[in-house]
Amino acid sequence: MLILTLISVAAAALLLAYSLVLRRELGRMTAQLRRHNQRTTGKKLEVTLFDKRLEALADQINCQSDLIVEAEANRRRTENELRQAIANISHDIRTPLTSIFGYIQLLEVEPITPEEKHEYLYIVKNRTKRLQALLNDFFELSLIESADYQLKAERIVMTVLLSDTLVGFYDPFNEAGLTPDIRLPKEPVAIYADESAVRRVIENLLMNTIKHAAGQVTICFGQRETTAELRITNETRDLSELDVRLLFDRFYTVDRTRSAQGSGLGLSIAKSLMNKMNGTLTAELQENKLTMVCRWPLWLQGEAYPHYR
Known part of the structure; x- marks a missing residue:
């Protein structure tokens, strides 16, 4: 009986000590969080007490803080x-x-x-x-960019659509003194996408190329492992890496005086349409050559049609 009493007293003492340590740790975490919220420190919560549940709580608080900082x-x-x-x-x-x-x-x-x-x-x-x-x-x-804007997915033979679109740009290229090097595959490449949106993306990219190309223009289209890829490359002058990062921003124009005839929205519209079609539109600058890269996911026979958000 005495042994049981001693064990109970020892257990109660240990529990009391743990409760006091836990209370002190919670107070220390609260003080850390207060300083973080008051912007007096950017440090994340640190836990000195070895307790998995407490550590998990601190991790979640730190994740929430990161989300708040990102949102801000x-x-x-x-x-x-x-x-x-x-x-x-x-x-x-x-x-x-x-x-x-x-x-x-x-x-x-x-x-x-x-x-x-x-x-x-x-x-x-x-x-x-x-x-x-x-x-x-x-x-x-x-x-x-509104949530209500819907696109319709349908099978598009991109080689045919590209050929048709490029024929329509023969005169603008000719008037600009440009003779594009066009490389299309012999075999048909098909995707499932919104035809009017795809055509608008290509037209906007071609119009941008005609306005700003300073030399040779190369237009390549082909099929990769899981994507159909369109690359439009043109020589350019006075284009920096910063310009390339900002190309798809609304109203951005490389012309600092904004004296050009464009609205600065063509590439933003193309980017938004590609996002809606679950595709990507990126820009690369290498040795004074700007390359616009469009990638659409391929639809493979037997797969369900893609659903656009």
Whole structure:
């Protein structure tokens, strides 16, 4: 009986000691978390007491802290992108509007010849078209990035679609003094994707190439292990790694003066459409050669059709 009593007393003492140590450890963790939340330290929670459950709790708190930090960084980045986008679209809208208003004033006030009137109207018409294209692109990008925007998956023979699209760009390439080196496989390569979205992606990439290519253009398409891959490579001047990282941002243009006719939304639209189709669109810069790479997942016979989000 005495032995049982002594064992009980020892167990109670051990339990009390463990409770005191656990209480002290919880207090220390609370103080660490408070300093972290007050931004006085960036250290993660550390546990000195060997207890698997306590360590698991600290790990989960640290994971939650990481998620909060990531969410905050994403929020700041989104706010910066929004401010920059607002500044850019304000500039891109104000510029043609100012020009249109100025030429309308000339038409109203100045005694002008029929030739001058024709020239002014031509300029106003072009500025209006540019403004309309900008607003259409902005609306389209907003629509594509909305959760309600749906794409339809269907079987597309990419070799046929690419050939058809490239024929339509013969005149623009010729006018730009470019003769692209086109390499398509002899055997048909098929994917399941939204045809209009795929065509829009290719058209936007080709238009971007025509605007900015400084030399040889190479267009390659082929089948990899699990993907269909389109690579458009062109020589470029004055393009940095920073420019390449920002190419797909809304309203970003390499032209710092924003004097080019583009809206800066074409590549953003292409990127968003590729994401919707579970594909990828990336840019690579090597030795003054810019390569746009599109990858679509191949649909293999017997597999279920892909479902787009």
